[in-house]
């Protein structure tokens with residue numbers, strides 16, 4: 001099998017929902033189901049933090065979320081953990097600068113799985129591309145309370161810089177993105193939005209997701 005087509009990757013990134021049990025106000029299964037019905041295009045299982053599930057409970061939740069993604073035909077990405085990704089037959093994995101190197105993951109997974117890499121500057125972006133990344137997660141664009149060890153807020157400058165430098169790799173903006181502050185992220189050159197709290201913590205998850213979906217498909221965004 002071959003690498004994911006670049007335009008297919010761009011389409012998947014449009015509304016990329018990331019979540020673990022610690023991010024949810026209601027059950028993770030209900031949260032993901034509402035977001036899936038509302039129009040997310042990609043999902044990342046990110047079970048992180050002091051209260052994160054481990055062992056059998058982690059696997060059980062992963063299997064349930066994986067099933068929901070299958071039912072809605074939404075590709076399923078696992079954060080950080082190659083073993084968990086294999087156990088859940090994930091469609092791909094997302095790694096950051098402090099995780100397993102993307103080059104090693106590409107060697108292990110082969111061509112047919114999606115590999116996403118976090119990049120905070122042009123050097124990291126170029127290295128990720130050389131290592132075989134299919135897309136970049138760039139941020140934090142805005143202040144976030146969903147990641148304790150987040151790097152400094154970048155605004156949209158790194159996304160703009162990547163595009164000015166001629167890098168055409170699919171890019172998703174991440175960090176503190178809300179319905180109100182999302183449009184500049186797309187205008188800067190991102191293919192889509194990556195969101196935890198504005199969806200997982202929303203009062204009405206389905207309606208909020210539907211609005212995000214409208215925003216990323218609107219010609220004026």
Ligand SMILES: Cc1ncc(COP(=O)(O)OP(=O)(O)O)c(N)n1
Nearest residue numbers: 080094095096097118137138174194
């Ligand atoms: C789409 C996307 N972009 C960036 C990240 C952050 O990854 P990382 O820097 O490895 O931090 P953790 O998520 O592992 O805490 C991401 N997960 N997804």
Ligand SMILES: Cc1ncsc1CCOP(=O)(O)O
Nearest residue numbers: 144146147175176195196197
């Ligand atoms: C995982 C991650 N990486 C950079 S910021 C961030 C957290 C994004 O969450 P939120 O959308 O709630 O700000």
Ligand SMILES: [Mg+2]
Nearest residue numbers: 080095096099
């Ligand atoms: Mg990571």
